[in-house]
Amino acid sequence: xxxxxxxxxxxxxxxxxxxxxATKLDGEADDFPxxxxxxxxxxxxxxxxxxxxxxxxxxxxxxxxKSLESFKKTNPKSAVSDALFNNIQVYxxxxxxxxxxxxxxxxxxxxxxGPAKKAMPAGGGDDEKEKAKMADAIKxxxxxxxxxxxxxxxxxxENAKEALREAVIxxxxxxxxxxxxxxxxxxxxxxxxxxxxxxxxLAKAVATEADATFLSVSSxxxxxxxxxxxxxxxxxxxEAARERKPSIIFIDEIDSIATTRSDSESESSRRIKTELLVxxxxxxNSLDGLLVLCATNLPWGIDSAVRRRCQRRIYIPLPDAAAxxxxxxxxxxxxxxxxxxxxxxxxxxxxxxxxxxxSDMAVLVRDAVxxxxxxxxxxxxxxxxxxxxxxVFVTPCRCARARSHTxxxxxxxxx
Numbered sequence: 001x002x003x004x005x006x007x008x009x010x011x012x013x014x015x016x017x018x019x020x021x022a023t024k025l026d027g028e029a030d031d032f033p034x035x036x037x038x039x040x041x042x043x044x045x046x047x048x049x050x051x052x053x054x055x056x057x058x059x060x061x062x063x064x065x066k067s068l069e070s071f072k073k074t075n076p077k078s079a080v081s082d083a084l085f086n087n088i089q090v091y092x093x094x095x096x097x098x099x100x101x102x103x104x105x106x107x108x109x110x111x112x113x114g115p116a117k118k119a120m121p122a123g124g125g126d127d128e129k130e131k132a133k134m135a136d137a138i139k140x141x142x143x144x145x146x147x148x149x150x151x152x153x154x155x156x157x158e159n160a161k162e163a164l165r166e167a168v169i170x171x172x173x174x175x176x177x178x179x180x181x182x183x184x185x186x187x188x189x190x191x192x193x194x195x196x197x198x199x200x201x202l203a204k205a206v207a208t209e210a211d212a213t214f215l216s217v218s219s220x221x222x223x224x225x226x227x228x229x230x231x232x233x234x235x236x237x238x239e240a241a242r243e244r245k246p247s248i249i250f251i252d253e254i255d256s257i258a259t260t261r262s263d264s265e266s267e268s269s270r271r272i273k274t275e276l277l278v279x280x281x282x283x284x285n286s287l288d289g290l291l292v293l294c295a296t297n298l299p300w301g302i303d304s305a306v307r308r309r310c311q312r313r314i315y316i317p318l319p320d321a322a323a324x325x326x327x328x329x330x331x332x333x334x335x336x337x338x339x340x341x342x343x344x345x346x347x348x349x350x351x352x353x354x355x356x357x358x359s360d361m362a363v364l365v366r367d368a369v370x371x372x373x374x375x376x377x378x379x380x381x382x383x384x385x386x387x388x389x390x391x392v393f394v395t396p397c398r399c400a401r402a403r404s405h406t407x408x409x410x411x412x413x414x415x
Contacts (some may be wrong), residue, residue, distance in 0.1 A: 156323020
């Protein structure tokens with residue numbers, strides 16, 4: 001590997017420190033109202049640190065580029081060169097990102113500040129514009145129409161459905177049961193279990209059955225490449241939910257944004273997590289009429305503080321034999337005409353699919369439905385047949401080869 005001079009190592013450390021301080025000061029500015037002296041002071045300090053960080057980024061990138069050129073002369077075919085080049089690109093991209101941010105802050109600092117800012121009507125000022133921007137970004141998460149998934153569409157999972165009825169449906173439809181009685185509805189629920197077991201499908205059923213606004217988001221909806229914007233998206237999500245009470249926020253794959261805190265995690269990740277924890281605690285805002293419903297395949301990887309705020313945790317297991325039978329029947333009922341499957345064949349399928357998830361069962365039926373199409377494609381001869389109504393169809397001749405390709409016992413009809 002290329003050895004870096006002691007001076008460059010020191011500069012790298014200074015660069016990292018300056019970058020960290022700049023982003024920290026920039027983030028702290030969000031804690032103060034627009035136009036306040038504290039916010040302006042934080043921005044000015046952030047600009048100084050950003051400019052220092054930019055100069056160090058350029059210096060370190062140039063030093064690394066010189067080292068790379070020297071290394072390539074003696075090792076022209078080494079794979080290390082690509083790794084070094086990618087490392088240099090990181091410094092260049094950061095320099096570009098910080099330069100753009102400095103330009104934005106300087107523009108805001110150059111704008112007139114003062115009491116007039118506070119007297120602006122609703123809809124005016126940077127704060128209102130920022131809120132409107134965040135509200136537009138989160139608008140796609142609000143389901144205008146119910147997903148139309150009923151409890152009856154969910155095969156098995158009776159314990160989970162009963163727990164969700166008690167935890168979600170009951171407080172929304174019968175709030176009097178929780179008024180002045182010492183009972184408190186859950187404000188956070190976590191659905192956890194293996195992949196493909198129907199956690200998201202259950203959430204859709206909850207949205208249909210509950211007469212409440214349903215906001216469905218994933219980790220991708222709450223992350224942004226711009227500094228400080230991810231936390232604002234989280235804040236905007238909860239503000240939108242509070243404006244539309246009663247409401248349910250469904251966060252799928254929450255482990256993507258709420259992993260266990262560590263020294264190696266980025267500042268951006270830590271800030272998103274902090275904002276999520278603050279909002280789930282309801283600090284400064286009431287959580288009455290608002291429920292956070294989370295889903296994850298990796299509950300052990302979630303930060304303990306987030307787990308604590310999900311007071312009710314519901315395990316969604318792999319389907320048992322009865323649930324697998326129900327899943328097959330549900331899938332078959334959606335096929336026209338419905339395939340004829342005997343009780344013995346159905347029992348054999350249920351037995352052979354032990355350990356399958358709900359998603360696996362759906363894929364199994366979809367694949368089986370394609371078997372008649374495969375037979376028709378590979379057939380070379382056909383014969384005419386009539387159905388019960390007397391309509392004429394053609395069907396492939398069932399040669400030995402076709403029979404060996406499928407276990408289906410009934411003839412396959414095609415127009």
